[in-house]
Amino acid sequence: EPEVTQTPSHQVTQMGQEVILRCVPISNHLYFYWYRQILGQKVEFLVSFYNNEISEKSEIFDDQFSVERPDGSNFTLKIRSTKLEDSAMYFCASSLAGLSSYEQYFGPGTRLTVT
């Protein structure tokens, strides 16, 4: 069964450093998403991406964040100058269609720890 994969599973970085979280969505999916979940909090939408551009982003997704689909398979989230409060689980998701976005498939997540 096809699945979304994410690397690394755990990333530790120092405050102020840049990190890149990587995702490989399901191969025939067209819409891609990033969510984050701070420990003990709810899963929060960050950004959606379609046709090589951002289609929607939340207020969390400020100038320190960027997303890219550098090739036909990877989808990345870059966080510039990480802060302590960026520590969270980051989930990538993908879906075949945007309007039926209920059917988003989530990856296992990357746990980001900023020290």
Added chain:
Amino acid sequence: QKEVEQDPGPLSVPEGAIVSLNCTYSNSAFQYFMWYRQYSRKGPELLMYTYSSGNKEDGRFTAQVDKSSKYISLFIRDSQPSDSATYLCAMTRDDKIIFGKGTRLHILP
């Protein structure tokens, strides 16, 4: 008022019992209503989705939506220890999913 409200629990029930999980919401613009299951340190897994008011059944799971009351429920029949997880209600608005905080469920053997 939060867009989606969900009691975080934990909720502990004996094996074989019927489980009822609920969420309320405030935004009439929500389109699809979903339930996700999330095991510890894993990503959310879609269990069921519904679009209109009413019931939808899938095996031991029944999802119920009442749009007039802005209330959704998930019922689990014949609960098993493997059902122990966090259950997230979620709703779509435009191209994104808005999640509830999740209810931690423990099924006691």
